[in-house]
Amino acid sequence: MHRRFETTTTRQQRTLDGTWEFTTEPPNTDSMPEAFPADADTVPVPCAWNALPEYYDHHGPAWYRRTFSLPESESVRIRFLAVSHEATVYLDGEERVEHSGGYTPFEFVAEDLAAGEHELVVRAENGRSETTIPLPETDWFDYGGITREVVLETVPDVFVEGFDLQYDLGVSESGGGSEEDGGETARIRADVHVANLDDDAERTVAVTVGETTARETVTVPAGGETYGLEFDVPSVERWTLEEPTLHDVHVALEVDGEVVDDRRDRIGFRELAVDGRDILLNGDPVDLRGVNRHEDHPEWGPAQPLRIMREDLARIREAGMNCIRGSHYPNHPRFLDLCDEAGVLVIEEIPYWHFDAEDFAREDLLERGVTTLEEMISRDRHHPSVFAWSLTNECANEQEGVAEATERLAETARDADDSRLVTLASYNEWVDRGEDRCLAHCDFACVNGYYGWYTDERVSADQWTGFLERVKADHEMPVVVSEFGAGAVEGERTWERGKWSETYQTEFFETVLPVLLGDDELAGFTIWQFCDTRTSRDPMGRPKSKNNKGIVGEYRRPKAAYGTVKQLLSGSEPDTDADT
Structure with a gap:
C-alpha cells in the first residue's frame, strides 16, 4: 500500500x-x-x-x-x-x-x-x-x-476525517525520569476531526497510543466537529538515532463499544531545540552528516517503488550519514516511514526556489505557498524523523518583500506545529547578494556554497574556512551547510583531475569535508547530492542535461566520491575498485 x-x-x-x-x-x-x-x-x-x-x-x-x-x-x-x-x-x-x-x-x-x-x-x-x-x-x-x-x-456517515497529536515529555511516574524509576510520561493532546454526512449522531471518540486509551462520548453535529482529548501515556521510550522507537496510534469511533470507523498512524517521542550553535535532539547536540535527495530515477522519475527507496536509504546510511534534506519538496510519506524506522533525520522543504519580491507579490503565490506548507505539515507532523520545516531555497533574501513573505511562512509553520524547528536555505553569502534578512525568522541557518565549482579556481580549504567564518559572524545560531558539491560525469576519470571528472569530484570532497568535520561550531552539513538527476530544459549546459553532482549515478552506481565520503564519515577503508 x-x-x-x-x-x-x-x-x-x-x-x-x-x-x-x-x-x-x-x-x-x-x-x-x-x-x-x-x-x-x-x-x-x-x-x-x-x-x-x-x-x-x-x-x-x-x-x-x-x-x-x-x-x-x-x-x-x-x-x-x-x-x-x-x-x-x-x-x-x-x-x-x-x-x-x-x-x-x-x-x-x-x-x-x-x-x-x-x-x-x-x-x-x-x-x-x-x-x-x-x-x-x-x-x-x-x-x-x-x-x-x-x-x-x-x-460511514460519521467518520474520522483526520487527527493531530501533540505531546510534552519529561514527567516521570516516579518523579525521577530514568527508566529505572519508571520512565517518562508523555502528556498527549489529540485533536480528532470527525466528519458527519448525516444528522446529529452520538459517537465515542477513542484514542489509543501504545497501550493507553482515552475515550469521550460526544454528539457529532451534521457537518462534523473537532474534539480534543488530553491524557497521559506512561513509560514511553524516546525516539533516538540509535533506538528509533515508534508507537502505534489508533483513533476510532465507537458505538456501544464496537469500532465503526478508525484511522491509524505511528509516532515517535523526542524533543527538539537549539542552544547557541547546537541543534539538540532530546537535550543532546546532534552532529548532522547528511545528503540532499531528489526523488528521481531514469526509469521511474519521481514515482519510485519501495525497493528504490530502501536501496537509497541503505546506501546513505552505509556512507555514515544520519540526515537527509528532501530537495526541494515533500518526499513520499513512505520514504519518511523508512527514515522513522531507521533513525535518520529529515529536513522537509516546500518548492520556493529562486523567488524574489516580485514573484511573491504575483497572483496569490504567497497564499498558495502557505497552503502547500500547511498541507506538508498536516501530512507529516507525526513523523519523528522530520525535525525541521524549510521554507525557501536560494531566494532573494536581501529584499524586503521576500523577508515579509518569509515571516508569514514562518508564522504559518509555527502555528501549525511548534514542536519542530524552522529553517531555510540561503545563498546570499556565497553569491554576495548582501545581508540575508530572512534567517532572522528561523531557528537555524541552512547555507549553500559552491566554492571550487561555480568558480574558475580549484577547490581549496582556505575558501571554505573563510566562508564558514563569515557565515558564523553574520548569524548567531546553528549553521548547517545545506548544499556543496561538484559535478562528475559517471565513469569520466582523468590524470589531470579536470572538472566533470570523478577524480576532481573526489578531490573536492577530500578537501572540503575535513574542513566541515573539523569545525566544532558547525551544526552539520548535507552534501549536494545523492544521485544524478534530470533537469528541466537545463540552462547551464550540463553534460547529458543532468545535474551530475550525485555521489552515485542515476542508476545508483557508486562514483569514486562515494567511497571517499564513506571513508571520511565512517572511517571505513576506501573501495579500491572506485579509486582512480
Whole structure:
C-alpha cells in the first residue's frame, strides 16, 4: 500500500493503481472531453509520463481515465497522494476537486455512490509559469502525471476525517525520569476531526497510543466537529538515532463499544531545540552528516517503488550519514516511514526556489505557498524523523518583500506545529547578494556554497574556512551547510583531475569535508547530492542535461566520491575498485 503499515482496519480500502487510459488530446483545454478517444493510450499509475519514452518531452496537460465498481451504495473517500503539477478531478462527469502543487496530497468524499461502475477522470498539467510554485526553469525536472498512489476507501456517515497529536515529555511516574524509576510520561493532546454526512449522531471518540486509551462520548453535529482529548501515556521510550522507537496510534469511533470507523498512524517521542550553535535532539547536540535527495530515477522519475527507496536509504546510511534534506519538496510519506524506522533525520522543504519580491507579490503565490506548507505539515507532523520545516531555497533574501513573505511562512509553520524547528536555505553569502534578512525568522541557518565549482579556481580549504567564518559572524545560531558539491560525469576519470571528472569530484570532497568535520561550531552539513538527476530544459549546459553532482549515478552506481565520503564519515577503508 501507500504506507509502511495499514492506515485503517475498518474501512474497505484499495488503491486505484494500475492501468489508466491516457491521452494528451485535446491539448490546452480545461474542459473535460465528452469521450476519450477510441485510440487512447494506456499508462501505469503511479507514474511520471516523462519517464515513458513516448512522452519523454511532453509538457502541458494530459488526461487520465479509469473506472471502478462498488458492490453496493457507499460513500467513498478518494485521496491522491500527488499529481504533478496542477490537477482537476471529475467523478462521473462532475468536477469534484482542483489542486495546485505536485508534491502534497488532496482528497474528496463522494456521498452515497450507487452500486455499479463509476468513471474517474483526471486532468494533470506539468507546465510551469510565473504563477506556479515552483517557477519555470528549476534545477529539477518538471515531471507530469499521477506520480503517487490513488487510494479509495469506503467511509460511514460519521467518520474520522483526520487527527493531530501533540505531546510534552519529561514527567516521570516516579518523579525521577530514568527508566529505572519508571520512565517518562508523555502528556498527549489529540485533536480528532470527525466528519458527519448525516444528522446529529452520538459517537465515542477513542484514542489509543501504545497501550493507553482515552475515550469521550460526544454528539457529532451534521457537518462534523473537532474534539480534543488530553491524557497521559506512561513509560514511553524516546525516539533516538540509535533506538528509533515508534508507537502505534489508533483513533476510532465507537458505538456501544464496537469500532465503526478508525484511522491509524505511528509516532515517535523526542524533543527538539537549539542552544547557541547546537541543534539538540532530546537535550543532546546532534552532529548532522547528511545528503540532499531528489526523488528521481531514469526509469521511474519521481514515482519510485519501495525497493528504490530502501536501496537509497541503505546506501546513505552505509556512507555514515544520519540526515537527509528532501530537495526541494515533500518526499513520499513512505520514504519518511523508512527514515522513522531507521533513525535518520529529515529536513522537509516546500518548492520556493529562486523567488524574489516580485514573484511573491504575483497572483496569490504567497497564499498558495502557505497552503502547500500547511498541507506538508498536516501530512507529516507525526513523523519523528522530520525535525525541521524549510521554507525557501536560494531566494532573494536581501529584499524586503521576500523577508515579509518569509515571516508569514514562518508564522504559518509555527502555528501549525511548534514542536519542530524552522529553517531555510540561503545563498546570499556565497553569491554576495548582501545581508540575508530572512534567517532572522528561523531557528537555524541552512547555507549553500559552491566554492571550487561555480568558480574558475580549484577547490581549496582556505575558501571554505573563510566562508564558514563569515557565515558564523553574520548569524548567531546553528549553521548547517545545506548544499556543496561538484559535478562528475559517471565513469569520466582523468590524470589531470579536470572538472566533470570523478577524480576532481573526489578531490573536492577530500578537501572540503575535513574542513566541515573539523569545525566544532558547525551544526552539520548535507552534501549536494545523492544521485544524478534530470533537469528541466537545463540552462547551464550540463553534460547529458543532468545535474551530475550525485555521489552515485542515476542508476545508483557508486562514483569514486562515494567511497571517499564513506571513508571520511565512517572511517571505513576506501573501495579500491572506485579509486582512480
